[in-house]
Each structure stands twice: as structure tokens, then as C-alpha cells.
Amino acid sequence: MRTAAQLRGDLRDIDRRSYPAYKSLAGSFGFGGYILHIEHVQGDPFAAPSRLRVEVSRRAAAFPDRLCQSPVDRRALADCLLRRFDRQAGRFSFQAKGSGKSGVIAVSRCGQEVLERTACEITDQAVHLRFEVGFPANGRTINAPELEKILFEYLPVCVEQSLFYAKLPKGEAEEAVFLAEDQAYIRQELERRRLAAFVADGAVLPRESGVSDRPMAGAVPFAAPETMAVELDLPHRGRLRGMGVPEGITLIAGGGYHGKSTLLKALERGVYDHVAGDGREYVITRSSALKIRAEDGRKITNTDVSLFINHLPNGRDTVRFSTLDASGSTSQAANIIEGIESGSRVLLIDEDTSAANLMARDGLMRLAIAPDKEPITPFLERVTDLYKKAGVSVILVVGSCGDYFHVADKVLQMDAYRALDITDRTRALLEGRPGVDPAPDFRLPADRRTLPIAGAVQTRRNYRGSGTVQERLKVRRLGKTAFSLGGEDLDLRYVEQLVDGEQTQALACILRYVRERWTGQQVNVREVVDQVERILETEGLAGICGDRTVPSGLAMPRRQEIFACLNRC
Numbered sequence: 001m002r003t004a005a006q007l008r009g010d011l012r013d014i015d016r017r018s019y020p021a022y023k024s025l026a027g028s029f030g031f032g033g034y035i036l037h038i039e040h041v042q043g044d045p046f047a048a049p050s051r052l053r054v055e056v057s058r059r060a061a062a063f064p065d066r067l068c069q070s071p072v073d074r075r076a077l078a079d080c081l082l083r084r085f086d087r088q089a090g091r092f093s094f095q096a097k098g099s100g101k102s103g104v105i106a107v108s109r110c111g112q113e114v115l116e117r118t119a120c121e122i123t124d125q126a127v128h129l130r131f132e133v134g135f136p137a138n139g140r141t142i143n144a145p146e147l148e149k150i151l152f153e154y155l156p157v158c159v160e161q162s163l164f165y166a167k168l169p170k171g172e173a174e175e176a177v178f179l180a181e182d183q184a185y186i187r188q189e190l191e192r193r194r195l196a197a198f199v200a201d202g203a204v205l206p207r208e209s210g211v212s213d214r215p216m217a218g219a220v221p222f223a224a225p226e227t228m229a230v231e232l233d234l235p236h237r238g239r240l241r242g243m244g245v246p247e248g249i250t251l252i253a254g255g256g257y258h259g260k261s262t263l264l265k266a267l268e269r270g271v272y273d274h275v276a277g278d279g280r281e282y283v284i285t286r287s288s289a290l291k292i293r294a295e296d297g298r299k300i301t302n303t304d305v306s307l308f309i310n311h312l313p314n315g316r317d318t319v320r321f322s323t324l325d326a327s328g329s330t331s332q333a334a335n336i337i338e339g340i341e342s343g344s345r346v347l348l349i350d351e352d353t354s355a356a357n358l359m360a361r362d363g364l365m366r367l368a369i370a371p372d373k374e375p376i377t378p379f380l381e382r383v384t385d386l387y388k389k390a391g392v393s394v395i396l397v398v399g400s401c402g403d404y405f406h407v408a409d410k411v412l413q414m415d416a417y418r419a420l421d422i423t424d425r426t427r428a429l430l431e432g433r434p435g436v437d438p439a440p441d442f443r444l445p446a447d448r449r450t451l452p453i454a455g456a457v458q459t460r461r462n463y464r465g466s467g468t469v470q471e472r473l474k475v476r477r478l479g480k481t482a483f484s485l486g487g488e489d490l491d492l493r494y495v496e497q498l499v500d501g502e503q504t505q506a507l508a509c510i511l512r513y514v515r516e517r518w519t520g521q522q523v524n525v526r527e528v529v530d531q532v533e534r535i536l537e538t539e540g541l542a543g544i545c546g547d548r549t550v551p552s553g554l555a556m557p558r559r560q561e562i563f564a565c566l567n568r569c
Contacts, residue, residue: 130552204279406435
């Protein structure tokens with residue numbers, strides 16, 4: 001490891017040379033209180049910025065051990081430090097001048113959710129923070145004095161004000177960690193009390209706008225119906241009252257624009273912890289809960305959809321069903337089966353984004369079309385057995401299909417964003433009205449589903465000579481919910497619980513890892529995901545990067561999203 005003084009000397013030696021001379025700076029440099037690692041140097045001022053990492057020893061950072069005891073604590077603390085570094089870096093970004101991306105200082109931009117990220121990691125030995133810097137140039141000529149400003153004036157301030165406990169505002173780190181511990185306690189209580197979700201009194205569910213995930217100012221705060229109210233004694237906040245959504249079948253009903261989908265969206269995001277001030281800090285859903293919807297046009301491979309679809313007119317096999325272009329009903333059936341296969345025991349469904357013919361058939365339609373002429377078994381006729389025989393709870397937004405009242409364990413009405421328990425009233429309305437019996441032959445698929453794994457390398461022409469060259473598949477993110485791997489695009493826009501583009505980037509790296517490890521094989525999907533999860537648990541996201549430098553822009557996806565990615569590729 002070289003010293004900061006040597007780095008300063010190296011900078012002055014290469015000033016005004018051509019831009020590639022910056023490559024000589026790669027390495028590690030001691031800056032007294034921290035180590036600066038220059039891990040990748042951009043080849044051009046207009047290319048992606050250079051990748052840097054700051055390492056501060058735990059002893060120097062001096063964070064109390066009580067803030068780093070568990071993975072939950074470390075994730076919350078790392079998120080707190082990352083947000084603080086982002087605010088500090090924003091003061092100095094582009095203060096150093098030059099061409100292209102010269103002077104940019106960029107770090108992962110966190111949303112309202114608290115995610116495990118490679119941008120900031122806390123180990124037993126050190127705090128690691130990864131970020132990007134645009135090395136300054138005039139045209140394509142090195143402007144070393146401007147980079148010297150970044151590395152010796154701006155960066156030390158960012159590091160000192162963000163990664164050292166003594167410099168943080170009093171209580172800021174504790175607030176983040178204690179909130180995370182309270183959220184983790186609620187998740188444990190959901191299991192113990194057999195609840196699918198919890199929504200605290202005072203929670204703010206509506207968002208600022210369709211393009212902003214911040215809480216809406218002046219929104220109606222949530223209040224639990226008395227019949228569904230539960231109280232929790234949190235380790236730090238103390239007594240907290242809210243609505244407990246029990247396991248089973250829960251309907252969310254009400255008129256249009258009264259908050260049904262808003263509540264479901266909050267429950268959908270409740271699988272993640274949220275930062276203080278979000279309004280949904282204490283909206284907690286079982287971690288494996290999965291949003292289900294129709295997905296016209298998705299690819300399906302070897303999925304047993306026979307629970308919902310059988311006896312197709314063309315005789316196609318629905319036990320090992322495959323298609324490159326699924327219909328709405330078939331795609332939703334596959335999403336349900338694959339979600340259960342991923343371990344989800346709570347399904348979140350909105351009637352508005354569902355296939356109508358999969359959800360229900362009314363009495364007149366059942367009379368008009370004989371059962372042996374209809375290959376679809378509606379979800380309505382399976383939902384009771386899904387819970388009673390498979391332990392899968394359902395939270396369903398309904399606005400038009402009253403037949404679901406017959407099978408509901410709880411019915412909530414959203415009335416101008418206020419929740420009312422109308423279970424008893426709907427049961428009274430149902431007296432003398434026949435319901436729909438569960439369909440026969442309930443059977444979940446056996447855990448034997450396999451997928452073929454495509455090749456792990458791509459071939460390109462060798463422009464320096466004749467022939468071709470094989471190289472590792474290249475990953476390129478295409479917005480928040482899509483990526484390209486080796487030139488093949490994968491669109492995950494309908495995997496609705498992906499909340500951050502860095503999760504999408506991580507899924508791309510996971511898919512590349514799977515292809516490299518199991519290339520050309522026919523594999524059991526669950527066994528592959530189990531092995532990937534073990535690597536992520538023991539090595540973090542670095543474990544799926546191989547021998548490459550760990551990038552800053554990866555965030556941990558859930559098991560359910562890993563399944564969704566593999567199922568669609």
C-alpha cells in the first residue's frame with residue numbers, strides 16, 4: 001500500500017498527459033484515518049466514472065458494538081452512513097471542472113426502503129464505502145490539479161462527516177438501528193401471532209405522486225378498526241397499536257378512489273423496512289409475501305399450471321406447460337404456482353391487474369358454458385383450499401366480484417382512506433345466497449420443476465486478427481426493471497416488488513453466475529436458488545461477482561425476485 005503523499009506525487013507526474021495515464025493510479029493509498037482504493041480507472045472522460053472504495057477500520061470509525069450486533073443492525077447502519085455520504089458528496093459533485101463526467105462524485109441513491117447494498121458494507125474489521133468519481137480532463141488531457149482537489153480536499157470531508165461515529169449528529173445512527181430492530185420485532189410477532197401483515201395507527205399510506213415515493217402531505221392517517229386492532233410492545237418505541245391482518249383470506253373492498261389499491265401497495269412494499277419519516281415505517285408484511293398479477297406475453301417454462309388450467313382443446317400438457325407468449329390467465333396461473341414454489345405463503349392480488357377469466361366466472365356464465373368446455377378453474381374455486389390445505393394466505397382487492405365474500409375470512413372496506421371491518425355485515429348479506437364450492441382435485445405441483453441453463457459465454461469477432469473470441473457475458477441495466485445479459489434483454493417490469501434498479505443489476509449478476517456455474521445443464525429451480533441464497537448469506541453480494549471487483553451498484557433482491565428472474569429468462 002502506498003501513501004497519500006505518493007498519490008499526490010503521482011498525480012503531479014501525469015498532469016497534462018493523455019487520459020490513459022490515469023490508469024497508473026490504480027491501487028491502495030493510506031490517508032491516515034482511512035484507506036483509499038482506486039479499483040477501476042475509466043478509459044475516457046466520457047465513459048462511466050472511475051470506481052473507488054474507502055475503507056475505515058472499525059476501531060477508527062468507533063461505532064459502538066451495540067449498533068453492529070446483527071445483520072439487521074449492520075444493514076440499517078450502513079444505509080444511514082450511505083445516505084449521509086450521499087448528502088456530503090452532493091455538495092462537491094462537479095465542483096472540479098473538466099470535460100464529460102469530470103468532477104462527478106456519485107454514490108448509490110437510496111429510496112424509501114432500507115436495502116443491503118454493496119455501496120456500503122460493515123464487516124467485523126471495517127466499514128467499506130464504494131462510490132464513483134469522474135477523473136477530470138480538458139478534452140482528453142489529464143487535469144490532475146482538479147482530481148487532487150477531489151481526493152485531498154473534498155473526499156476527506158465526505159469521509160470524516162459520514163463514516164466516523166464522533167462526527168455524526170447525536171442519535172442519528174441509533175435512530176436508524178433502533179427503528180430497524182423494532183421492525184424486525186414486528187416481523188417476528190407476525191409469525192408468532194399468525195398475522196399476514198400489520199399496519200400501524202398513524203401510518204401514511206398515500207404517496208406524493210405517481211413518480212414520487214415520498215409520503216403525501218395532508219393524507220388521512222391510517223386507523224385500525226377496533227375488531228382488528230392489536231397492540232405490540234416494541235423494544236425501543238414501546239407500545240404501538242395497529243391493524244393485524246390475520247392469516248387466511250382477506251378482502252379489501254370499497255368504491256373507486258377510496259384507497260383499496262393504496263393499502264395493497266403499502267402491504268406490497270411492507271416486505272421491506274422503510275426509513276423514518278416515510279409514513280410506512282410500521283407497515284410490515286411477511287417477508288415472503290408476493291404480489292401476483294396477470295402478465296400477458298411472459299415466457300413460461302415447464303410450469304405445472306394444472307391447478308388452474310386443464311383439458312386444453314389442442315391437448316397441450318399443462319403439467320409441464322411452456323410458452324413464449326402466455327395469455328393473461330395462463331401467466332397469472334403460472335405466477336401463482338411459481339410464487340408458492342418460491343416459498344411465498346402470502347399472496348397479494350389486485351382485481352384491477354388480474355385476468356378476469358382466471359379470477360371468477362359468474363353464475364350465468366357457468367350456465368351458458370358447460371364445465372367440460374371451460375379449461376380454466378377460477379381462482380375463486382381454489383382460494384379456500386390454498387389456505388386450508390396449503391397454508392397460503394391471500395389478501396385480495398375486489399371491486400366488482402361479490403362472490404369472493406363467500407370465501408372471505410375478513411372483509412375490509414376502505415371508505416375515504418379509512419378502514420372499516422364489514423365482515424359481519426357481508427356475512428348477513430350472504431344469508432340465503434348460494435356460494436361457489438371449491439373445485440375438486442386440489443393438488444400443488446411436486447417440487448421437481450427444472451429449467452435449461454443457457455451458455456455462459458458470448459462469442460464476438462476478433463477485430464485484431466482473424467477468428468472469434470469468447471468472453472464473459474456482459475451485463476447492462478436497462479432502466480429500473482430490465483437488463484441485458486450477453487445481448488439478450490429481460491424485462492421485469494411486472495415483478496412489482498422490485499423497488500430499486502440496483503436490485504435489478506444484482507439479479508443480472510446472479511443470472512450470469514447461474515449460467516457460469518450450471519451452463520448447459522437442466523437444473524431443479526429450487527435447488528439452484530437455495531444454493532445462490534446460501535452464497536448470498538455467507539458471502540453477501542460479493543459472492544456472485546466471482547473474481548471481479550465488487551461494483552458499488554448492487555442491492556439485495558429477495559428470494560422471490562430471484563425465482564421470478566430465472567422463470568422469465
